[in-house]
Amino acid sequence: MATKLLVIGQDGQVARAMAFVGSADNIVTCVGRPELDLTDPASVRAAIDRHKPDIVINPAAYTAVDKAESEVELAYAINRDGAAGVAAAAAEAGLPIVHISTDYVFGGDKAEPYLESDPTGPTGVYGASKLAGEHAVAAVNPAHVVLRTAWVYAPWGHNFARTMLRLAADRDVVRVVVDQQGTPTYAPDIAQAVLAVCRTIVASPDGKDWRGVFHLTNEGATTWAGFASEVFAQSAARGGPSARVEPITTADYPTPARRPANSRLDTGRFTRTFGHRMSDWRDAVKRFSSAPKA
Ligand SMILES: NC(=O)C1=CN([C@@H]2O[C@H](COP(=O)(O)OP(=O)(O)OC[C@H]3O[C@@H](n4cnc5c(N)ncnc54)[C@H](OP(=O)(O)O)[C@@H]3O)[C@@H](O)[C@H]2O)C=CC1
Numbered sequence: 001m002a003t004k005l006l007v008i009g010q011d012g013q014v015a016r017a018m019a020f021v022g023s024a025d026n027i028v029t030c031v032g033r034p035e036l037d038l039t040d041p042a043s044v045r046a047a048i049d050r051h052k053p054d055i056v057i058n059p060a061a062y063t064a065v066d067k068a069e070s071e072v073e074l075a076y077a078i079n080r081d082g083a084a085g086v087a088a089a090a091a092e093a094g095l096p097i098v099h100i101s102t103d104y105v106f107g108g109d110k111a112e113p114y115l116e117s118d119p120t121g122p123t124g125v126y127g128a129s130k131l132a133g134e135h136a137v138a139a140v141n142p143a144h145v146v147l148r149t150a151w152v153y154a155p156w157g158h159n160f161a162r163t164m165l166r167l168a169a170d171r172d173v174v175r176v177v178v179d180q181q182g183t184p185t186y187a188p189d190i191a192q193a194v195l196a197v198c199r200t201i202v203a204s205p206d207g208k209d210w211r212g213v214f215h216l217t218n219e220g221a222t223t224w225a226g227f228a229s230e231v232f233a234q235s236a237a238r239g240g241p242s243a244r245v246e247p248i249t250t251a252d253y254p255t256p257a258r259r260p261a262n263s264r265l266d267t268g269r270f271t272r273t274f275g276h277r278m279s280d281w282r283d284a285v286k287r288f289s290s291a292p293k294a
């Protein structure tokens with residue numbers, strides 16, 4: 001029998017990627033504003049009543065990292081209280097929740113990739129509000145999977161890769177920070193990984209194998225400058241916009257929010273638990289570069 005997935009949000013990068021993986025086996029319904037607003041818990045319960053899913057997926061969030069520094073209440077209303085509302089509504093209906101979180105829950109001081117068991121220490125409001133969301137989700141719904149991903153991009157929506165291509169259209173040189181490490185993660189690959197999580201949940205509903213926090217990124221790592229260079233190389237190879245990347249330091253690029261210097265995530269626990277391997281980040285950039293941009 002088909003598994004019914006209710007995805008919170010419609011226009012987000014991951015929500016849109018989820019819509020594309022719908023099939024006869026996985027019936028995907030994305031519900032966003034105005035029908036469902038995270039700041040209105042009744043609208044979340046109504047969507048669950050109406051669509052009667054088997055699993056609830058929550059990739060909706062307040063994601064404006066710099067703006068969050070001055071919109072603290074709104075960031076928490078969505079990323080903590082909104083997340084809690086979704087997880088609680090799922091729990092009331094007896095449903096598991098797959099919740100998406102971020103590498104920005106970490107402080108960035110560790111030299112190695114972060115494990116799920118490593119201490120958190122967000123450097124800004126966005127990361128802190130997302131961490132509060134993780135805790136709230138776990139507190140209200142024991143049947144939860146929290147997937148921490150990073151540096152998400154897609155052929156649609158707002159993301160760093162598309163910003164780079166836009167900048168390259170009218171300049172020869174783009175200055176990009178080289179002292180922040182992490183792993184660009186392609187939204188369509190996240191969607192496939194979420195399906196693997198859902199298969200595990202359906203196969204083992206008691207949840208002994210799958211509850212908790214998992215790190216989920218593409219494989220490998222780079223810097224923002226390295227990511228930009230790869231996007232330009234792949235774009236140029238297809239006759240698209242390209243620029244030279246001038247590596248700069250974080251100090252040369254002041255922003256309201258501080259970002260972690262290292263937010264590489266160790267994905268071993270995800271791979272072992274869900275039997276799904278993510279591809280290398282460069283392979284994903286290749287697929288991004290050959291996809292039509294929306
Ligand atoms: N973007 C990134 O680089 C990263 C993202 N993440 C996490 O991954 C998840 C997915 O991110 P991504 O797809 O990039 O997010 P986007 O910024 O692309 O989209 C955010 C989504 O959240 C929805 N949303 C925001 N506020 C509300 C609200 N009040 N009620 C209902 N929906 C709301 C938006 O709806 P609308 O279309 O109506 O605005 C949109 O669909 C998030 O949890 C994010 O924290 C983790 C690591 C990196």
Ligand SMILES: Cc1cn([C@H]2C[C@H](O)[C@@H](COP(=O)(O)OP(=O)(O)O[C@H]3O[C@@H](C)C(=O)[C@@H](O)[C@H]3O)O2)c(=O)[nH]c1=O
Nearest residue numbers: 063065102103104150151152160175176177224253259
């Ligand atoms: C646009 C631009 C950014 N930068 C720097 C600023 C910053 O340190 C880094 C990334 O910039 P952005 O603002 O695009 O990315 P940012 O908003 O920090 O992206 C984050 O979003 C949230 C939602 C997450 O969860 C994180 O995983 C991460 O993807 O690149 C440059 O050096 N040059 C540039 O031209």
Ligand SMILES: [Mg+2]
Nearest residue numbers: 063064065066
């Ligand atoms: Mg940004």
